[in-house]
Amino acid sequence: MTKFFIHRPIFACAIALLMLLVGGVSILTLPVSQYPDIVPGTVQVTSSYPGANAETTARVITQPLEQQINGVEGMIYMSSNSTSNGASVITVTFEVGYDLNIASVDVQNRVQTAEAQLPSETQQAGISVVKQSSDITMIVSLKAPEGGYDNTFLGNYAQINLMDPLTRVDGVGSITIFGLQNYSIRIWLDPDKLAALGITIDEVTSAIGNQNKDIAAGNIGQPPVPGAPAVQYQLSTLGQLQSAEEFGEI
Incomplete structure (x- = not known):
């Protein structure tokens, strides 16, 4: 069989090209989506308390939300993070295969119950409830040519011009800007x-x-x-x- 193709190179190239075309067409029809999920889905609850430190944020924001969300149907475990700039992030992990649409609605209902216990600043800023996978799909680096802009400008540029279009892409759960620094006014008092x-x-x-x-x-x-x-x-x-x-x- 090997000798047959060696002495007929044109026929061998034609067979190879045919196999290449068939393989390329088959990629589009592979039943990848039919395989079950192996990574538990998550629902992320994000809120903020401007001016609060990490301890105050955990006590005033994160704790009341955790107490209400705890025990929601399908939940495996829950983790939270309270930062020194007043940001609170609660990640609720659900069972493999659990419908994240239902999970996000259940979590949203629990969050609305807890809103009355939260400070008015947090309620005015709003509480975000987003379903997402725990995997990071892509990391993109944004830089200015020849260092023309600082990190604050680049972060706000990405937030204003890039986040909304990318969020509308199918399959994108959320977008996080690492090291985001918002423009602000610092007031010194005598x-x-x-x-x-x-x-x-x-x-x-x-x-x-x-x-x-x-x-x-x-x-x-x-x-x-x-x-x-x-x-x-x-x-x-x-x-x-x-x-x-x-x-x-x-």
């Missing part, structure tokens, strides 16, 4: 001046919160008003502060 003016830190925090937010200003001339105004004016406000100078004017 304790001597605060004492001289009789102002507390809570009052400063309250003033910042009152002036650094978006509000609905309403309309002028909108019913109910006396008479019948011919024109209505919609008011708009400046919204959140945009620069360090604006924060300094509070």
Whole structure:
């Protein structure tokens, strides 16, 4: 048989090309999806408490959520992580083959029950419940040519321009930006001046919160008003502060 193909190289090449084409077509129809899952599915609950340390986050955010989520149907075990920047991540692992759509709904219902026990800052920021696999599909590195931008800029660029399109791709459960640093304003207080003016830190925090937010200003001339105004004016406000100078004017 070997001698037959050696003395007929054209025929051997034709057979080899035919086998290559058949193999390429077969790749698209292989029953890979028919094999059962061997990795347990997970549902991740993500929340935040701005300004809190790891201990406070674990006590105020993570513990109440864990107490409500614990014992949800199909759960194998649960792990959590509370960081020093106020982030709380709870990963609930379910039995192999358990429907993650049902699992995420069950976890979401438990989270809604626990929301009343959480701080208002956490409720305003929102709590994310996402089903996902425990495997990392891909890691992508983002860098600027010749070091033109720092890590803060690159992280925010990825968050604004890349996360949403990639999240819409079929099969993507969640996207994590490692080392993300958000732009923020750091305010330094002089304790001597605060004492001289009789102002507390809570009052400063309250003033910042009152002036650094978006509000609905309403309309002028909108019913109910006396008479019948011919024109209505919609008011708009400046919204959140945009620069360090604006924060300094509070």
